[in-house]
Amino acid sequence: MLFANCIPVIGAINAIICDLQNSAYYPIPKDLAELLKKDSGKNVKWFQINYSKEDYQVIIENFDFLTEHGLGFYTKDKDSFPRLSNFWGDPSLINNAIIDTGKKSSHDYKKILNELVATGCRHLQLRFFKAIDLKELSSILKLIPKTSFRSIELVLSDFKESISSIESFVSNYPQVILIIVANRNAKEQYNFQETRVLITDEKIIDHTSCGKVSKEYFSINTSSFIENKRFNSCLNKKVGIDLNGKVKNCPSCEKCFGNANEIDLSETVMKQEFQKLWSVNKDQVAVCKDCEFRYICPDCRAFTEENHLYGKPLKCGYDPYKGSWD
Ligand code: SF4
Numbered sequence: 001m002l003f004a005n006c007i008p009v010i011g012a013i014n015a016i017i018c019d020l021q022n023s024a025y026y027p028i029p030k031d032l033a034e035l036l037k038k039d040s041g042k043n044v045k046w047f048q049i050n051y052s053k054e055d056y057q058v059i060i061e062n063f064d065f066l067t068e069h070g071l072g073f074y075t076k077d078k079d080s081f082p083r084l085s086n087f088w089g090d091p092s093l094i095n096n097a098i099i100d101t102g103k104k105s106s107h108d109y110k111k112i113l114n115e116l117v118a119t120g121c122r123h124l125q126l127r128f129f130k131a132i133d134l135k136e137l138s139s140i141l142k143l144i145p146k147t148s149f150r151s152i153e154l155v156l157s158d159f160k161e162s163i164s165s166i167e168s169f170v171s172n173y174p175q176v177i178l179i180i181v182a183n184r185n186a187k188e189q190y191n192f193q194e195t196r197v198l199i200t201d202e203k204i205i206d207h208t209s210c211g212k213v214s215k216e217y218f219s220i221n222t223s224s225f226i227e228n229k230r231f232n233s234c235l236n237k238k239v240g241i242d243l244n245g246k247v248k249n250c251p252s253c254e255k256c257f258g259n260a261n262e263i264d265l266s267e268t269v270m271k272q273e274f275q276k277l278w279s280v281n282k283d284q285v286a287v288c289k290d291c292e293f294r295y296i297c298p299d300c301r302a303f304t305e306e307n308h309l310y311g312k313p314l315k316c317g318y319d320p321y322k323g324s325w326d
Pocket residue numbers: 210211212234235250251252253299300301302303
């Protein structure tokens with residue numbers, strides 16, 4: 001049997017086992033994945049009777065691979081090992097948000113942040129597409145109650161102060177877990193207390209830099225796996241506020257639901273129209289529905305092939321019909 005947290009996912013030509021406890025995935029032959037789904041829980045004798053001698057030998061070798069990698073085990077008591085529940089729930093109205101700020105932005109941060117806290121939002125990303133220093137960042141972060149967001153990420157496209165100055169800055173804001181300093185001539189990483197600081201030469205100029213899909217961004221854990229089977233892996237319970245204060249599903253989406261300085265965020269995100277994209281899952285998306293990575297991969301609904309609601313993310317270079325990346 002496979003452990004309950006080890007789940008096979010079958011694609012057009014390939015298959016993987018997602019090990020949700022150890023945040024890993026293992027490519028396996030598609031035939032083995034199909035067998036594990038179809039004949040899961042059958043005893044070894046059953047395979048010996050129902051398969052040819054050669055096939056049985058291959059099956060046992062594959063089972064040995066699974067047990068050696070801690071993905072499966074032999075048991076005479078399969079009923080004592082229930083499958084993973086598919087229930088996923090989150091009591092908060094919104095659990096993650098992105099706020100973009102540019103030169104001309106005039107966000108009423110106090111109002112917006114308080115309204116986000118009221119939705120139960122736990123993860124906040126603040127992206128600054130303008131020159132910013134630590135003094136200005138502090139003036140915004142000071143508006144955030146210490147017991148509100150569980151994590152805050154900062155994306156800085158034009159930050160000129162020294163990296164060492166960030167070390168004392170982060171000690172005042174323990175919720176800040178990640179700072180990305182883009183458009184630098186270097187690639188470096190620092191850990192200042194609980195905060196990871198990534199210096200990158202990546203060009204992040206505006207919201208169009210978002211939406212890239214690559215193996216690095218795969219998220220392999222039980223909660224996101226179950227969530228991704230039913231909901232959108234980027235936009236579920238997300239709200240975005242763009243440079244102009246427009247409230248959207250994310251800052252890159254076209255549809256605007258009003259200005260954040262003027263409307264009530266909770267009322268807005270409760271609208272059926274706002275939540276429409278939350279349930280677009282990968283089993284409904286062209287190409288992705290045939291991809292073995294569909295429950296661990298991020299999605300993007302803002303940049304899609306042919307700008308279609310159910311189009312494959314435009315910035316994904318994987319072809320599940322060939323099993324190769326660009
Ligand atoms: S939908 Fe695309 S552009 Fe919007 S936040 Fe998600 S990945 Fe980024």
